[in-house]
Amino acid sequence: MPHVITDNCQACRYTECVGVCPVDCFHGSADRLYIDPDVCIDCAACVPICPVKAISDSFDLESGAEALIELNRRRARELPVVADQCDPLPTAADRRLALGY
Ligand code: SF4
Ligand code: SF4
Numbered sequence: 001m002p003h004v005i006t007d008n009c010q011a012c013r014y015t016e017c018v019g020v021c022p023v024d025c026f027h028g029s030a031d032r033l034y035i036d037p038d039v040c041i042d043c044a045a046c047v048p049i050c051p052v053k054a055i056s057d058s059f060d061l062e063s064g065a066e067a068l069i070e071l072n073r074r075r076a077r078e079l080p081v082v083a084d085q086c087d088p089l090p091t092a093a094d095r096r097l098a099l100g101y
Contacts, residue, residue: 001059002037003046004068008054008099009033012092015085017046017055027075028082031089036076037069052101 009032017033018026025039035055047055058065089095 001042001057001065002040002069002072003035003042003044003055004037004058004061004065004072005033005035006054006056006068007032008052009050011095012052012054012088013086014051014088014092015082016049016051018082019085020045020049021083024081024083025076026082027077027079029075029079033082034072034075034079037073039076052096052099 011031013028013032015028015033018024022043022045023039023041025036026033027036028034037058042057044057047057058069061068
């Protein structure tokens, strides 16, 4: 089961995750990232590095795993690869506090 990005990523885009991915499978919109499940090799390197716990092995999700995989697949196909870390969004600190991290 591939790794997926959840809604926790929304409005922060810390992008620490992209720096550790060996296969460049992150794609991004203006406010969040997605993982291409057909490219992800399930190495799990990105999981502990996300400050808002937005990345999960889809196998570990309690529900909605298939829908989240499909959302990540669809958006990854529509959006460009993000391979380099960039500055977080101005909303990132507030979003992190709101999520309790
Ligand atoms: S580190 Fe986490 S919150 Fe930041 S862009 Fe990556 S998945 Fe999103
Ligand atoms: S699990 Fe590995 S291959 Fe998949 S997105 Fe994370 S770092 Fe990239």
